[in-house]
Amino acid sequence: MAVDLRQVMAAILTLSMFIMLGNMIKRDHLDPLLEPLPVSPKVQYNALKISKPGMHKLSEISYGPWKELNESPKPCWKKPSFRGEQSKGYIFFSLSHNPEFHASQIANVVVIARHLGATLALPDIRGAKLDERRKFGEIYDVSKFIETLNGIVRVDKNPPAGLSNGRVPTVRVPNKVSTNFIASNIKPIFKTKRALKIVTCFNASTTMKRGNDNKLSNAFECVATFETLNLQPDLQEVVDSMVGTLRSLSQKTRGRFVAVDLRVEMLRKKSCLKSKWCYNGEEIGEFLKKIGFHADTTIYLTQTGWDSSLNALRNVFPNTFTKDAIMPADEKAKYMGSESREYENFIDFYMCTKADVFVPAFPSRFYHSVVGKRIAYGKTQIIVPANNTSASATDYISPYITNKNHSAYSCFC
Template sequence: MAVDLRQVMAAFLTFSMFAMLGNMIKRDHIDPLWEPEPETTMVQYGMLKNSKPGMHKLSEANYGPWKEHDEIVKPCSKKPLFKGKEQSNGYIFFSLTHGPEYHASQVANAVAVARYLGATLVLPDVRGAKLGDKRNFKELYDVEKFTKTLTGVVRVEKTPPKEISKERLPIIKVPYMVSEEYVASNIKPIFKNETRNLKIVTYFNNNSSPYDKIINRESDYQCLAMYESLKPQKELQELIDSMVGTLRSMSKKTNGRFVSVDLRAEMFTETSCKLLGSSGGHNKRWCYNGERIGEFLKKIGFHEDTTVYLTQTGWDTSLNALRDVFPNTFTKDAIMPADEKAKFTDAESRKTIDFYVCAQGDVFVPAYPSRFYEAVVGERIGLGKTQIFIPAEKDSNSDSATDYVSPYVANRSHFAHSCFC
């Protein structure tokens, strides 16, 4: 039987119209009720492929002892301004050393000395662990933020006059949280009798902490110097924000929340694991490796799907036991884009990245006592992120996370508590 082409075309057009109508109905009335899962995030050590965040509703399961919201805090005092202090033509020089956990205290000391003497503070350089390892302040921190924050508190110059930039300056050692009385009796006479240009070096001892609670009449500008003046330079801050965003995108079952842990394999030696003082209400020593950190987090209720960030550089086989319990455990090398990893290879940048990622984590756990831990706590108090847990032996009686809250928070024994209300 001959086939009429006109009938075939008519049938094809009719079928096409019904198909289009069906798609329209599906799109308008069925699709909104179903939202696809996002592409699976694939993470390997040294390699990361991120999918775009999905639009589906996250699970409401708690999956661990998470706080629902961060605390809302604000600075307790207004910016302290000059009040007719004696003016001088002198300059105070200093350097930032030993890593970001020390930098805030060094800035606070330099500001205290320069403010009391009426001197001008010269923008510091940043010194690394190796002799001769020196960097410009702007390579690590935001210069404009630093100078703007201290405007009206102390005069700051980015570069000193040429005639004094290379001269041999008297070097004065000062204790952390230096007082006006100390400056008046120990530094002012030298400042007046010398060239009115000094370099100060802050020294720390192992039996006390610059982050213990110290309240005095100068605490306003100490707070300003410690918790508002230092912020990473723009490119570094963007990288930190990107890494935090990546960690949150991988934390789907915990509503974007992650745990940051200060855990570095090189710390686990007989010498390194000794308690660094008993300040802040701490009356015990602790030193946990990856396996024991995993046991602790599991014990207090964190689900195996919890995303964990470690301050370890690279990967160490001693951390495998932690990843066995919490598979979503990563170091910065695993989540940094390759091009950014090539830019920030120096130790100071990597320490700074660790510091600010730990400050942003929804929970922070230090594997051992250190100034890094103390400094991160101060930063977190200013952000209202007070979920900070101190590990305990796996056979301890309690499995409640609230029983392991850092004494810095539980006893309000950290200096930052006098800065934020």
């Protein structure tokens, strides 16, 4: 049978067009999904010891019990403004060396200064040792702090030297100080001295809640708690780099990672040993596996330096890291070590607020404060371990979230 050459050529051209079209679809739509995510050039590969990344089909990606990010809640407050002129008096205070206390300390003094009409002196930050002090600007963005409080209280970066030389009377006040306490215990002293140093006490027996009818004080507190504290740019860049590295390593979970507040020295304290909610590395590993997290899940631990007791956790989740492994090498000298332990605390705190999932291994003020920040961000996947048989992650969501009984909910709608 005779073959028409023109028909043969037409068939070849048609087939070639289909092949070209197929390659275009693969290149533009499929290949980007299959390529490994780029890893930050600052990652220390010899320290990470991660499993070798491979090419994964979409059907093979294991998500685990991930929850989509909620929309950030809307603030319920309207930023108040000055009423009348402020006095010439000053309120001084220092922040503790633990970042989980800072927002509450600032909220307390802002409420006090506002009610007294006082100027707020820019605080310093206490170190781990009694005589150690850091400047506020070493950790936080000073300009943002002052700008946020503009219209609420006046902030002075350089108060008169004669007022801040240690001769200012110190007044200890409860957290969430009430207006009645201010009027009866603080105002009389302030009228006489015109300068006070405020120390906020977090003893549960002295903590006082403000009444629901005191909406103005609540507005001051909310602004101070959630808008004043931003890391200074260099430190923020380090945190952002570490978050980016973890997301790059989290290939199978689409850039998601879990942060676990697990510090070996805390687990060994008597208070933790007596607590029903206190979990070591092996127990955390078993728990996360039970509720559905895949072995390829990337985990960040607040532990400083690797401890052999954490090996059992890494056996279950090989991509488990401490800050030592993912901090940019050129920043370690500044932000890690015995002289820089306070920096490490801040890095851990903000890493836990940025993670897709937060898991506290023990009860603490750190847990409470991280939850508050996460509520403000809409990151409500906070899982608290417990000894029960359920394998559903939803059965372990923090009571702060399920019951909406965290104080942050009074600030957001």
